[in-house]
Amino acid sequence: xxxxxxxxxxVICKSGTSVKIECRSLDFQATTMFWxxxxxxxxxxxxxxxxxxSKATYEQGVEKDKFLINHxxxxxxxxxVTSAHPEDSSxxxxxxxxxxxxxxxxxFGPGTRLTxx
Amino acid sequence: xxSVAQPEDQVNVAEGNPLTVKCTYSxxxxxxxxxxxxxxNRGLQFLLKYITGDNLVKGSYGxxxxxxxxxxxxxxxxxxxxVSDSALYFCAVRASGGYQKVTFGTGTKLQVIP
Numbered sequence: 001x002x003x004x005x006x007x008x009x010x011v012i013c014k015s016g017t018s019v020k021i022e023c024r025s026l027d028f029q030a031t032t033m034f035w036x037x038x039x040x041x042x043x044x045x046x047x048x049x050x051x052x053x054s055k056a057t058y059e060q061g062v063e064k065d066k067f068l069i070n071h072x073x074x075x076x077x078x079x080x081v082t083s084a085h086p087e088d089s090s091x092x093x094x095x096x097x098x099x100x101x102x103x104x105x106x107x108f109g110p111g112t113r114l115t116x117x
Numbered sequence: 118x119x120s121v122a123q124p125e126d127q128v129n130v131a132e133g134n135p136l137t138v139k140c141t142y143s144x145x146x147x148x149x150x151x152x153x154x155x156x157x158n159r160g161l162q163f164l165l166k167y168i169t170g171d172n173l174v175k176g177s178y179g180x181x182x183x184x185x186x187x188x189x190x191x192x193x194x195x196x197x198x199x200v201s202d203s204a205l206y207f208c209a210v211r212a213s214g215g216y217q218k219v220t221f222g223t224g225t226k227l228q229v230i231p
Contacts, residue, residue, distance in 0.1 A: 004160075006160075034219075042223065042224075043207065043221045043222060043223040043224050044161075044221045046218060046219075049218070056163070091158075093160050093161070095161075096148050104151075104161075104164045104166060104168055105151055105166050105212075106219060107163070108153075108160040108161040108162070108163075109160050110159055110160040111158065111160045112160060113158065
């Protein structure tokens with residue numbers, strides 16, 4: 001099956017610092033990855049679509065300078081939360097489509113719990 | 118714009134009883150429909166999907182869902198609930214063709230009572 005990993009699973013950082021979250025497709029190459037944010041007891045909010053070798057496409061209302069996305073290879077996308085504030089605390093989840101298109105569903109990482117103090 | 122509605126924040130069902138988690142959708146063209154399950158502090162796990170073909174779709178862990186085009190619904194069902202089914206369930210939709218953005222519902226918490 002298609003496996004997506006995230007690292008770290010949990011991170012605590014101080015206000016004003018930056019934190020990087022990695023999303024890897026372990027057994028397939030993903031030209032497109034997605035970054036979601038999930039608030040407690042809420043649905044997933046798509047933040048951006050990460051495209052290998054090109055700029056990410058951000059959803060309306062998402063600050064691209066604050067949430068930096070880099071999709072440097074076919075198996076790795078990173079989300080960097082810059083100058084983090086307590087309101088950035090959330091559960092961040094990435095996902096990827098399998099390139100074969102046989103599988104239409106997205107494969108999700110286990111998520112990263114970010115706490116900004 | 119596409120959308121998904123899950124009208125129930127929470128569904129309670131006794132163990133052994135049948136369960137239904139409701140979902141209705143709106144999308145341009147033919148829909149691809151999905152159900153995912155999420156356990157606490159975990160990512161989403163795929164349960165089942167409707168792409169084309171039979172309206173009744175069978176998925177993991179004994180779950181099934183029925184695609185109803187006229188009612189634009191895709192309700193999740195299971196004949197006999199288990200306590201271990203207790204989790205958060207998300208319905209999702211995307212338009213067919215290529216890499217299309219997926220829209221998720223707000224989720225329904227399923228509580229199976231022993």
